[in-house]
Amino acid sequence: MIDLHYWPTPNGKKVAIFLEETGTPYRLVPVNIQRGDQFKPEFLRINPNHRMPVIVDHAPSDGGAPLSVFESGAILFYLAEKTGQLWPQDQRRKYEVAQWVIWQMANQGPKLGEAGHFRRLGDREGDQSYALRRFGDEANRLYGVLNARLRDQRYLAGGSYSIADIISYPWTLGWKAQGQEIDEFKHVKRWFDEISARPAVQRGLAVGADLSTDTGKLPPEEQARIRKLLYNQRALPVPD
Structure with a gap:
């Protein structure tokens, strides 16, 4: 059994989609990032980077103790290898997939995340032009x-x-919030529509839908608390 430590963000949805696509049994473990669950000691033991998603495999292939993996790219590599699905293993196709997974982790996710962040920020922190x-x-x-x-x-x-598509797709869902117009990219739009129509993708996107909160509907003081929790984080103290 796989435990999926999860909150419904683009990075969490990558793993949920893979699990649904492959029919891999899993148990959802909510990590409420708006409440600060990611900073709890029990979570930091499985991800010192205090970010979700994380998986814990209770039946790893080596037969040993439960194995935890953090970072969505590493998780997809692990699950694809474990299940033998959605990651071809002949050398050329394997690295064709791997390079696009790493492209997503190093480029698409961080930069689209920043684009959305500063658009949401508005003028609360001064001129963001x-x-x-x-x-x-x-x-x-x-x-x-x-x-x-x-x-x-x-x-x-x-x-x-493959996992290259699974890891990149959730970040394209927010094209409008990122200030883009998907119709300008007709080949992306064709790919986006095809993947959106996959039943397992739809199931993956629905995972934990009841967990999320529309922060725009919260009182201003609660919105400020969540922003303080999630943004401008500094190093956690390390016990002596």
């Missing part, structure tokens, strides 16, 4: 990278659906 332009342009560039890749490839790593 440079940050909006910087990350808006980078988001646009990355959609262009996807568009060029998908012009003559059905999926990101070629002709077969």
Whole structure:
């Protein structure tokens, strides 16, 4: 059994989609990041980076103690290897997939996250025009990278659906909040629509839908508390 420590964000949805696509049994363990569950000692033991998602495999292939894995890219590599699904293992196709998984982790996720962050921030922290332009342009560039890749490839790593698609798709759901227009990228739009129609993707996106809260409907003081918890974090103290 796999425990999925989860909150319904793009990074969490990557893992839920994989588990649904492969029919892998799992147990959902909510990690309420708006309440600070990610800073609890029991969570820090499985992810010192205090971020979700994390998985704990209670039946690892080596037959040993439960094995925990954090970082969504590492989780998808682990699960794909464990299940033998959605990651071809012949050398050329394996690294075709791997490079796009790492592209997502190093480029798409961080930059689209920043684009959305500064657009949500507004003028609460002063003039954000440079940050909006910087990350808006980078988001646009990355959609262009996807568009060029998908012009003559059905999926990101070629002709077969893989963890490269699963890891990149959830971040494209927020194209409007990232200041982009998906119709400008017709090859991305074709790929996006095809993946959105997959039943397992729809099930994965529905996982934990009842957990999330629309922070825009919360009182201002509660919104401020959540922002303080989630943004501008500094190092956690290390016990002597």
